[in-house]
Amino acid sequence: MKTVPAIMESLAEPLATIKAAPLKGIRAEQAARVVRRIVDNESLLRRLDVAAFNSAP
Amino acid sequence: MFRASGAGPPIGQYILKVHGRCDLACDHCYVYQSVDQSWRDKPRSMSSPVLRAAARRVAEHAAARGLSRVRVVLHGGEPLLVGVERMRELLACLRSTIEPVAGLDLIMQTNAVRLDAPMCEVLKEHGVRVGVSLDGDREANDRHRRFANGDGSFDRVRAALALLRTPAYRELYAGLLCTIDLANDPELVYEALLAELPPRVDFLLPHATWQHPPPRPGDDPTPYATWLSAIHRRWLADRRPMRIRLFEALESTARGGPSGSEQLGADSVDLVVIETDGHYEQVDTIKTAYPGAPRTGLTVLTHPVDDVAVLAPVAARQTGIDGLSPTCRTCPVVTQCGGGLYAHRYRPGTGFDNPSVYCADLRVLIDRTNEENRMHAENGKPEDTGAVPTAVIHQIASGFGDAETIGWLAEQELAITRALLFAVVDQHGANAAWEILGNVEAMAPDAVREVLAHPYVRPWAVERLRGGGVSYLGALAAASAVRAGIPVEVEVEAVDGVVHLPEVGTVHLPIGATGPARLRFDGAALRLTRSGEEIVADLSRHAPTESWQPVRRVALADGWTVRIEDGDPARACHRWPLTGRLRDDEERDWRSALAEAWQLIRAEVPGYAPALRTALRTVVPLRADESGAQRASTARHAFGSVAAALAEPADLAVLLVHEFQHGKLGALLDLCDLFDLNSDARMMVGWRPDPRPVEGVLQGVYAHAAVADLHRVRLGRDEHAEQVYAKYHRWTVDAIDGLRATGGLTPLGEDFVDRLAATVQAWDS
Numbered sequence: 001m002k003t004v005p006a007i008m009e010s011l012a013e014p015l016a017t018i019k020a021a022p023l024k025g026i027r028a029e030q031a032a033r034v035v036r037r038i039v040d041n042e043s044l045l046r047r048l049d050v051a052a053f054n055s056a057p
Numbered sequence: 058m059f060r061a062s063g064a065g066p067p068i069g070q071y072i073l074k075v076h077g078r079c080d081l082a083c084d085h086c087y088v089y090q091s092v093d094q095s096w097r098d099k100p101r102s103m104s105s106p107v108l109r110a111a112a113r114r115v116a117e118h119a120a121a122r123g124l125s126r127v128r129v130v131l132h133g134g135e136p137l138l139v140g141v142e143r144m145r146e147l148l149a150c151l152r153s154t155i156e157p158v159a160g161l162d163l164i165m166q167t168n169a170v171r172l173d174a175p176m177c178e179v180l181k182e183h184g185v186r187v188g189v190s191l192d193g194d195r196e197a198n199d200r201h202r203r204f205a206n207g208d209g210s211f212d213r214v215r216a217a218l219a220l221l222r223t224p225a226y227r228e229l230y231a232g233l234l235c236t237i238d239l240a241n242d243p244e245l246v247y248e249a250l251l252a253e254l255p256p257r258v259d260f261l262l263p264h265a266t267w268q269h270p271p272p273r274p275g276d277d278p279t280p281y282a283t284w285l286s287a288i289h290r291r292w293l294a295d296r297r298p299m300r301i302r303l304f305e306a307l308e309s310t311a312r313g314g315p316s317g318s319e320q321l322g323a324d325s326v327d328l329v330v331i332e333t334d335g336h337y338e339q340v341d342t343i344k345t346a347y348p349g350a351p352r353t354g355l356t357v358l359t360h361p362v363d364d365v366a367v368l369a370p371v372a373a374r375q376t377g378i379d380g381l382s383p384t385c386r387t388c389p390v391v392t393q394c395g396g397g398l399y400a401h402r403y404r405p406g407t408g409f410d411n412p413s414v415y416c417a418d419l420r421v422l423i424d425r426t427n428e429e430n431r432m433h434a435e436n437g438k439p440e441d442t443g444a445v446p447t448a449v450i451h452q453i454a455s456g457f458g459d460a461e462t463i464g465w466l467a468e469q470e471l472a473i474t475r476a477l478l479f480a481v482v483d484q485h486g487a488n489a490a491w492e493i494l495g496n497v498e499a500m501a502p503d504a505v506r507e508v509l510a511h512p513y514v515r516p517w518a519v520e521r522l523r524g525g526g527v528s529y530l531g532a533l534a535a536a537s538a539v540r541a542g543i544p545v546e547v548e549v550e551a552v553d554g555v556v557h558l559p560e561v562g563t564v565h566l567p568i569g570a571t572g573p574a575r576l577r578f579d580g581a582a583l584r585l586t587r588s589g590e591e592i593v594a595d596l597s598r599h600a601p602t603e604s605w606q607p608v609r610r611v612a613l614a615d616g617w618t619v620r621i622e623d624g625d626p627a628r629a630c631h632r633w634p635l636t637g638r639l640r641d642d643e644e645r646d647w648r649s650a651l652a653e654a655w656q657l658i659r660a661e662v663p664g665y666a667p668a669l670r671t672a673l674r675t676v677v678p679l680r681a682d683e684s685g686a687q688r689a690s691t692a693r694h695a696f697g698s699v700a701a702a703l704a705e706p707a708d709l710a711v712l713l714v715h716e717f718q719h720g721k722l723g724a725l726l727d728l729c730d731l732f733d734l735n736s737d738a739r740m741m742v743g744w745r746p747d748p749r750p751v752e753g754v755l756q757g758v759y760a761h762a763a764v765a766d767l768h769r770v771r772l773g774r775d776e777h778a779e780q781v782y783a784k785y786h787r788w789t790v791d792a793i794d795g796l797r798a799t800g801g802l803t804p805l806g807e808d809f810v811d812r813l814a815a816t817v818q819a820w821d822s
């Protein structure tokens with residue numbers, strides 16, 4: 001199973017939205033992105049599988 | 058079936074059909090509703106001999122071809138139908154057979170209606186990531202995804218997804234797979250998928266061929282492009298809140314990268330299906346083409362994987378653009394489209410040598426997404442596209458960072474803490490304290506900012522999101538209200554004899570007191586009631602009492618204010634033992650040591666001073682080492698804090714500079730990847746006896762360069778400086794060389810290390 005680094009993201013994107021929002025107005029999906037990165041140590045270097053089978057992962 | 062010449066391509070992905078039946082009867086399912094009905098003749102589930110043989114074949118192939126990783130997708134039918142016990146045996150067999158030879162990524166694609174906690178435990182034990190099929194909101198999902206009795210599956214799937222979002226099982230949650238139906242409103246589908254907070258989503262075009270084209274109701278000649286474009290625009294406007302593989306693939310291929318998807322692009326497809334009876338087959342979606350289309354006639358019991366790899370249909374999918382139809386080969390978007398999914402190209406007579414039946418849609422979709430991506434990139438601020446400002450990276454890489462840079466980093470860290478706090482409430486439910494915090498923020502946002510910038514809010518939130526910890530929300534709400542001068546009454550939690558209010562102070566209760574307490578603030582005094590006893594603190598007097606310790610702020614020259622933190626229980630995330638509440642004389646010693654250390658830093662290495670002044674908010678006293686060795690530590694999640702045992706000012710200066718380097722780099726690493734998190738690279742370094750991972754070396758190099766720098770300045774003035782400088786300088790230079798050689802750095806990381814190396818080199822001149 002070959003994977004190739006493809007896209008480099010940064011957390012700055014969701015944080016820009018979060019900074020602008022009041023606490024109660026933070027969007028759950030943006031917070032979830034932060035949780036995946038900070039708590040679950042998710043990579044921001046998006047590796048794309050080489051032609052992965054069509055399943056969600 | 059004829060053979061292609063040669064050994065055939067290596068096969069890295071295996072779709073293992075562990076159970077041949079399904080508990081849903083979806084009318085769009087490519088396994089049961091397509092022209093190929095071979096499932097009727099297959100056993101219900103994979104037997105142990107077939108499973109063992111399959112695992113051996115995968116391992117044997119990986120060994121022969123030198124594959125370092127393989128992926129096995131547990132599929133069906135519905136894989137969960139095998140049940141918990143069988144699942145455990147199956148996973149154990151796969152791992153024990155394949156892992157001695159190659160890394161194993163285990164994935165399950167499921168309808169999730171049977172996913173429960175006992176099954177999740179087994180999947181977690183074996184590191185299986187779970188992709189769930191969900192077609193959108195209730196109406197969209199239940200349009201097709203129904204039980205045989207006609208009941209919809211939506212509620213059962215959502216319950217399973219809620220389970221996959223709990224701290225215990227979050228690591229299993231891989232994403233959602235959504236089959237497109239034009240009858241569904243694309244925005245509603247997008248919103249429904251987003252509401253499940255999936256790490257990743259993939260959209261699947263419905264199965265179709267030139268013989269059985271997809272429905273195209275209405276006048277729109279490319280309705281699938283229209284449907285997906287609506288989602289793409291919304292996704293960009295929402296700042297890409299979840300990963301969508303189809304769109305990532307188009308972004309990647311637009312820049313000449315791989316697509317990472319079977320549906321698009323000309324990547325070679327290295328996968329084989331193993332049926333419940335052990336037959337190797339082509340991927341299932343080809344079933345839609347003609348009866349028996351996926352069959353190879355070979356089985357795991359009799360044939361190695363190599364024998365499948367050489368078969369022409371497998372090999373044909375390896376040849377990239379050259380293997381496509383003449384129309385596709387001359388198509389302007391072929392590098393992005395790659396002729397679409399193999400199965401969608403089938404036409405009786407010409408077989409698969411055609412463009413996709415979705416050709417017109419793919420063409421329009423690709424042109425549109427490219428254009429929309431371009432406009433989004435041009436119109437957005439750098440932050441909108443997810444970039445960390447180059448100036449920030451350059452300044453941190455040089456080893457230093459001015460007030461503006463470090464202030465920017467501190468802002469990001471605060472935003473992270475706010476997001477995590479929101480996630481804690483999302484996970485554990487809102488309460489009165491959350492209401493209060495929101496109300497105080499509306500009236501006095503700076504008060505809430507100050508409190509949430511306390512370095513130990515984030516370590517607490519991280520622990521809470523991992524399923525541990527106690528509630529700190531009441532304390533955060535109370536502290537914010539007190540800072541804003543707003544009267545408040547709220548429940549707080551006592552931990553180990555203290556109730557800590559960040560930026561305000563600490564209530565000290567009898568040793569060990571733990572549990573809920575009531576806190577009231579009337580604008581002047583705090584009253585804490587617990588077990589019928591009341592403790593009162595008059596905040597206007599700013600004086601400590603036996604039961605009240607106001608925050609210990611130390612105002613130093615040049616506008617730096619640092620707090621000595623000896624109260625917050627959340628500070629127990631450093632690896633050394635902490636002191637208890639400081640006595641007055643101990644506080645005095647700390648104050649004078651900090652003042653002198655700060656003076657030395659400003660005089661000796663002023664380049665490091667702006668960062669400390671801007672963002673080092675807290676120093677946590679550690680218990681002294683009995684043998685007199687120095688102790689200091691930085692906790693990964695506590696940006697803005699350094700823990701240290703009290704030391705002589707000259708040593709404290711080194712400890713503060715050294716430790717805060719870790720803080721700065723840690724904050725940058727929150728935002729971007731300087732190294733590949735999936736890299737297993739290890740290297741030897743001068744300062745440790747064991748091989749270290751890339752992150753550890755990077756952190757070590759970054760901090761040691763600063764220690765070397767400080768002793769360089771002390772050369773001639775301090776008798777030990779020469780020796781210390783030589784040692785740290787050597788460690789740094791050697792480890793920089795080692796880092797460059799690991800191959801584990803990202804391009805950004807390589808640039809970072811080059812810049813740090815330039816700083817170190819400049820000392821020699």
Ligand code: SF4
Pocket residue numbers: 384385386388389390391394395396397412413415416417419420
């Ligand atoms: S858009 Fe059509 S012609 Fe072009 S590569 Fe895709 S399927 Fe082939």
